[in-house]
Amino acid sequence: MKIGKIPNNTLKKIILDKITNKRCEVLIRPKIGEDCSALDFGEDACVLSCDPITGASNEVGRLAVHISCNDIASCGVEPIGLMVALLAPPEATEKELETIMRQLCETASSLNVDIIGGHTEITDSVNKFILITTAIGKGSKDKLIKTSDAKPGDDIIITKTAGIEGTAIISHDKEAELSEKLGKDLIESGKAFINNISVVKEGIIASKFGVNAMHDITEGGVLGAVWEIAEASGTGCIIEADKIPVADVTKIICDYYKIDPLKLISSGSMLITCSNGQALVEELANNGISSAIIGKITKDLTKYIVKDSQLIEIGQPETDELYKVVAL
Template identity: 50%
Template sequence: MLKAGKVPPELLKSSVYPYVGKLRKEVLVHSGFGEDCSIIDFGDSVAVLSTDPITGADIHSSHLAVYVSCNDVAACGAEPIGILVTLLLPIGSNESLLKELMKEINEAANKVGIEILGGHSEITSAVSKSIISTTAIGITGKDKFVTSSGAKPGDAIIVTKTLGLEGSAILASDFEEFLIKKLPRETIEKAKNFIEKISVVDDGIIASKVGVSAMHDITEGGLLGACYEVAEASGVGVEIYQDLLPILPETQDICKAFGINPLGLISSGSMFICTPFADEVIAALNESKIDAAVIGKVTSQEQGKFIVSSGKKCPIVPFERDELYNAIEKVHNQL
């Protein structure tokens, strides 16, 4: 039986990617492991599309639904222009819930600068809580798009902001009663506000203009998942240095309270960037008040995937599921 969370890589390869219909010549980037977007040829420009549901969060689900799909589009160096929204509400929902969700989606869309293009809304017994799924559409030049599969040996690996922002915000907001017994209220309130840092649209667009080989929004699976996906998609190795990883004290405290590893925690708000122009990319990001740091390098496939801690190399293996689900399960088991 499959556990909650993303379908594991080996099952995607065996049970999903062999069944993607007829490949079209207009599609420049097809479905594949590590690629969150499809890219379609429209002459001088390309359309970049990505879709994502929000299932692990309750309080911030509307905002996250907008950010996560737009972040994927920005990871391709494209400017998001709009989203399609699917709302599935449980039986017993009322108009006020529908209106509140749409107001929150509208607020996030205005912050990103995109239009809500349409979608579908339904009340159904198939769900026990509201499920929001968005499909983002972006545009960029045909010679400017970026993929997850372009990393090259010798590239520096950069991450923006700090790791675990999304996971920290979700856990602080949805499980405040659990955390208040373990952490100061100030820590919890700071973590709640991480929701304001979830967008990486600017991160992706700025970095792509300077010059990057590959980018990936660090979402479910956390940093280790992103490392693995980019390395597999690009056919390269990676070496990450533990002591260079930016993790805020609030995230460290929350992860300790739940007994989870921040490197496997969903981390929307941080972009994973591979580039031969590390200094220039960091300078451009810093100029726009976006923190960024080199955390490792891309190596050859033969050199493998490792994280280096205290001089010791440990193989990078993606978590069976995101640590967010392990945290949620621990709370529910205590109820």
């Protein structure tokens, strides 16, 4: 099998279709594209999400916190707690472990999230640090936002720019090569993208504004997230490539490695659908968050992107472009 997420058709057939538990307390169940699960706790819901960090070698503690907390925010809920499973290879040092713990604690503190438990282990089953985090949030069960609630006619909005996380990871992990080839100042700006990985702020703002669906843009990039939000919602979509914001440093790095920025992992960007996209863009701007309307949700089940005046069908997500680079 290819490195990366299991393809969605395989995920459905071998994983999701095997899950048969149907407890009435479960409000949001596993589904392609759905970021979180939720449990009925009376007036409130407990919202949970679990994610690993496998594609990065640097800043893994910071990434681990943001990735899971971003999923909670995509439900319009503030994350409150985090559990961490940390697997380290036998050659790991105490200094490396301390660095990762400092990253975890500092990043969690910046989001007002408590680390509430987890597991640590040295094992020869891994050859680098692997972190798996489970984030927990609490919110009104009547106000949860799901990936699968996009409505035909909705505007599709992206926050910030495409490929944020991928730009940060590549800039950190390939720093020596890229600094020599593209210039140190450029790569320092790419490394600084690690500070833009969180979407908690825009998730809470969008929830208060009133939106239909949200989806954290992770593996598969913008195109993967658009496909997933439409697929989960039983809709189609049409987006325009020239309306998708891509930072200059992302373009330059992607051109250098001959990869597509629209298929590059992009934690730090949120995909949102709502009936009045322009008003949401203005509300986000009032709170210091850039965003853009990139398309529409449609009744037709087909998913399209307009690129160079051509209408191109968007296929289900494949292996993220990041893995073409980290494998080099």
